[in-house]
Amino acid sequence: MANPTLSKPQVSKQPMTTASVVVPLVAWLIPGAGHMMQKRWIRGGLLMFSIVTMFVLGLLMQGHVYHANGGDILDILGFVGDVGSGALYFVTLAKDWGHGAIEHATADYGTKYLIVAGLLNFISVADAYHIAIGKKS
Amino acid sequence: MTLELSHFSAALLFSIFASVVFGITQRNTPREQVRYGLYCFAMFFGGVFLAGWVMWILRR
Numbered sequence: 001m002a003n004p005t006l007s008k009p010q011v012s013k014q015p016m017t018t019a020s021v022v023v024p025l026v027a028w029l030i031p032g033a034g035h036m037m038q039k040r041w042i043r044g045g046l047l048m049f050s051i052v053t054m055f056v057l058g059l060l061m062q063g064h065v066y067h068a069n070g071g072d073i074l075d076i077l078g079f080v081g082d083v084g085s086g087a088l089y090f091v092t093l094a095k096d097w098g099h100g101a102i103e104h105a106t107a108d109y110g111t112k113y114l115i116v117a118g119l120l121n122f123i124s125v126a127d128a129y130h131i132a133i134g135k136k137s
Numbered sequence: 138m139t140l141e142l143s144h145f146s147a148a149l150l151f152s153i154f155a156s157v158v159f160g161i162t163q164r165n166t167p168r169e170q171v172r173y174g175l176y177c178f179a180m181f182f183g184g185v186f187l188a189g190w191v192m193w194i195l196r197r
Contacts, residue, residue, distance in 0.1 A: 043161050050154040057150065060140035104139060109147045116151070120158040127162035137165055 019132040027128040029086040031121045034128025047124045054117040055088045063110025065089070065098025078111070084118025145185075152181035 019038075027034025032048025035041075059065075066078035083089050092098050098114065101107050130136040142150070160174025 046157050047161060050157045054151075054154045057140065057142075060138060061142065061147075062139055101139070104141065106141045106147065109142065109144075113147075113151070116155065120155060123158060123162050 017132070020129065023132040024125050024129045027125040028084070028121065031086065031088070031117075031124060034125060035131070038128070038131050040131065051085070051117050051121050051124065052088065054113050054120070055085050058110040058113030058117060059092065059097055061110025061113065062101035062104045062107040063098060063112070063114045064100025064107070065092050065114060067093070078115055081115030081118045084120075084122045085114070086121065089118065148185045149182070152178050152185070156181060 023034045023037055026037060030048070031051035032044040032046070035044030035047060037044075064078075066075055066082050068079055069075050100111060127136065156174045156178035159177045160170045160172075164170045164173045
């Protein structure tokens, strides 16, 4: 029998604002833009430079870009990482880049660069969201 | 156009970019962000040298 004296843990709910929805979306599509929207120009610029440069270097190293798939778990995780780069990923798909070239020893580094750029952008999105809801300054 | 980086330069660039993002996103004040970014860079780059020496020892 449940103890009536034990109350449910209090969860503080953040009010949903337009910024708390729009900022993460923009931050995902354009790396660093979520911070810039909130007037964190230097932070946004550094994030944009780091993530975009990493993605472009990955492509230049002939890294492989994963497509949506339901096959091997590593391929699925690769897709999740890649799609984190937002618009960069969609432009890459549209231009049909990122086939990977196994004859280049550095192509595997490129694949990892592409995935990590997306994962770093996910962290950047979470940070922009925390600023939007006032959890971080 | 194909860019062929050495393993060392690829690790160096990776360390720089990842440290910048970690520094900015994981700390609040600019001073803390710079310190944490440098700490992450040292850990990444120190890890490269450590792993290199471990592999060298294992190869012997």
